[in-house]
Amino acid sequence: MTTTTRENFSFADLEQWLNQRRVTEIECLVPDLTGVARGKILPREKFTEDRGMRLPEAVVAMGVTGEFPEEGPYYDVITPTDRDMHLRPDPSTVRIVPWATDPTAQVIHDCFDRDGQLVPFAPRSVLRRVCDLYASQGWKPVVAPELEFYLVARNTDPDMPLKPPIGRSGRSETSRQAYSIDAVNEFDPLFEDVYDYCGKMELNVDTLIHEIGAGQMEINFFHDHPLGLADEVFLFKRTVREAALRHDMFATFMAKPIAGEPGSAMHIHQSVVREGDGGNLFSLPDGSPSPEFFWYIGGLQKYIPACMALFAPYVNSYRRLARYTAAPINIQWGTDNRTVGIRSPVAPPQARRIENRVIGADANPYVALAATLACGWLGIRNRIEPSPECKGDAYLGDYQLPRSLGEALELLRAEKDLHEVLGEAFITVYTEVKETEYAEFMKVISPWEREHLLLHV
The missing domain is CATH 3.30.590.10 (Glutamine synthetase/guanido kinase, catalytic domain)
Known part of the structure; x- marks a missing residue:
């Protein structure tokens, strides 16, 4: 599989890809503002069943020290209630984790709100917007x-x-x-x-x-x-x-x-x-x-x-x-x-x-x-x-x-x-x-x- 065939990679293609490599774990990744990989590691069955996961929206909106602003305009965008984002995997991003002991894949996710809109401050969303x-x-x-x-x-x-x-x-x-x-x-x-x-x-x-x-x-x-x-x-x-x-x-x-x-x-x-x-x-x-x-x-x-x-x-x-x-x-x-x-x-x-x-x-x-x-x-x-x-x-x-x-x-x-x-x-x-x-x-x-x-x- 090459980059060109990844462009229209579907969830069915993703499942076949995971089966061929006998993947047992998935690293579900989302890049934060600093470019650090946040997310969760899921068993293959859980990943297939849920087709995504949830994380607090502030996870992609913190600094390199892990700190958050204490007050100000930040909280006009990030709700103080610490609501969830809905993370959806992008099938085209799936790759093996070559250094893992067990067959493990990594998949980059996009961030959506509860209404199905891209979270506007997530870095991947911003690049999508410009493209x-x-x-x-x-x-x-x-x-x-x-x-x-x-x-x-x-x-x-x-x-x-x-x-x-x-x-x-x-x-x-x-x-x-x-x-x-x-x-x-x-x-x-x-x-x-x-x-x-x-x-x-x-x-x-x-x-x-x-x-x-x-x-x-x-x-x-x-x-x-x-x-x-x-x-x-x-x-x-x-x-x-x-x-x-x-x-x-x-x-x-x-x-x-x-x-x-x-x-x-x-x-x-x-x-x-x-x-x-x-x-x-x-x-x-x-x-x-x-x-x-x-x-x-x-x-x-x-x-x-x-x-x-x-x-x-x-x-x-x-x-x-x-x-x-x-x-x-x-x-x-x-x-x-x-x-x-x-x-x-x-x-x-x-x-x-x-x-x-x-x-x-x-x-x-x-x-x-x-x-x-x-x-x-x-x-x-x-x-x-x-x-x-x-x-x-x-x-x-x-x-x-x-x-x-x-x-x-x-x-x-x-x-x-x-x-x-x-x-x-x-x-x-x-x-x-x-x-x-x-x-x-x-x-x-x-x-x-x-x-x-x-x-x-």
Whole structure:
């Protein structure tokens, strides 16, 4: 079974799939706002009988610390009575759990209310909402994520800095090894497991490379529909973390896990295909860029700053977005220019696409894809012209992105166009949860403060 046949996978197909693999347990998963897998593990019989489950709606609306806002607009959306969501499995998402002892499957669920409507603040619902906007115009967005992450030595003390893990040679990396084949092979046993797991789960992973940082890797995904690829990124993160643990190391998708090393991004290539003839909306019949191509870039330029709380969702995220750290600091665009935030790779007309390089690896894939597609949608709808192309080093330009989570949340709250596309309920829940996280962070006194302020101020 391939990704294309999964598209119209029915419950009958699902039952046959489970029977063929003699599955006895089902991990019923729902991604929350942070991208964490919530849910329940059900016996096969119970799963088949119920075709879903219930969970409190706040389960998908809490922060990375597990805390909830104590008061405020959050409770205009989330009822204080802690009512249930009705979770329905999406048959097309079924995959084996390759590391489980007993035959176990995992199925991603959508969240509905008691009236059968999608819960508007659930991340998968938000991405569905944006994709439906494109479908209403006879368009199909196509995306391809490039996901960076670090392998680090096992670390059980959060007060201690992270370090690169020890490879097959018995040594850990002490220098940067961008694109080094031998450096990847240092962790060959781990990546054999990763590729084995991905193969059994039918994840469409493409290229594995060693990135700039010590112990930093990147995995590329084949292009496909946004919802399916968000599912794959969500499942891939679980897979790499599990494989790393089995090799006595951690895999982390933090945006900036190690001081002095580059941060980790989730670059997203995106284009739009016409449903009728399958042509690329970004190219004219003569092969030149279309007006929609430029309007899409214009939308990204206008709305990315207000989306940064979605693209860079934690206080740590903003440590990555610094000058000369292989991460963008502005919303300039350019052709085959990796210093800009919005890049157009060199490609034939049928493959013309735009790469959003701003998004961090720590972003929820459903939220990040929904937000970047929303920016492009608004650009086309409002015919927003981009600034002139940047043909030089964009790192020399001014900062055009918020420098902190607090500033980013203010911009998101103020941008009503994004509220319209992503949904008011989602924006309310998301920003209130992030404010709660930010308040928790501000209770912590960092080593830098003790080092420089204790005896000097």
